[in-house]
Amino acid sequence: KNPLxxxxxxxxxxxxxxxxxxESNSTNKTALKNGASSxxxxxxSANVEARYYYGDTSYFYMNAGVLQEFANFGSSNVVSLNTFKVNTARNPLNTHARVMMGGELKxxxxxxxxxxxxxxxxxxxxAGYFASILGM
Known part of the structure; x- marks a missing residue:
């Protein structure tokens, strides 16, 4: 088996x-405000992924690609997931270049x-954004 x-x-x-x-205030109380966004x-997307296997199950990977939004619906407020921010009022359809690298270890x-x-x-x-993934 070829490891690459x-x-x-x-x-x-x-x-x-x-x-x-x-919402949190100075007395350390947390409350849910009106106006949550969605x-x-x-x-x-189009990607190319390279994997190098160590043994039968563990591997290192690198993935590069382009992601194009073709439709979005919902709130026009800024919403976020981790560090990826989307502002639909300013950029209705975003185009992103993405590079991911990491691995899986048994x-x-x-x-x-x-x-x-x-x-x-x-x-x-x-604008550029970084994020990380850790899982077990």
Whole structure:
């Protein structure tokens, strides 16, 4: 088995981004305010992913691609998920370049550790965002 694999992919995705609009004051009380926002995004993407396998299950990956929003519905307020911000009033359909890298390590039978880093660059507003993924 060749430890290196490269595969192209194209696809469509749906994301629902929402904020619950929590508010905190100086007395450490947290409350839910009116005006929570919600956004529905439909995207098309084209990617190339390279994986290098260690053994049968653990691997390192790098993924690069372009993501194009083709429809969005909902609040025109800024909503966010992690560090990815969308402002539909200013940029109705965003185009992003994305690079992801990380890996999966088998710790025990049926127990895996996933770690990844993502850089997303909005080609319309020329803004960049970083995020990370950690899972088990």
């Amino acid at each position: 694999s490269v595969k192209p992919s194209v696809g469509v995705s749906y994301n629902h981004l929402g904020s619950t609009n929590f 956004q529905h995004l439909f995207n098309a 710790l025990a039978k049926e127990v895996f550790l996933n770690l990844g880093f993502i850089y997303l660059h909005n080609l319309i507003s020329n």
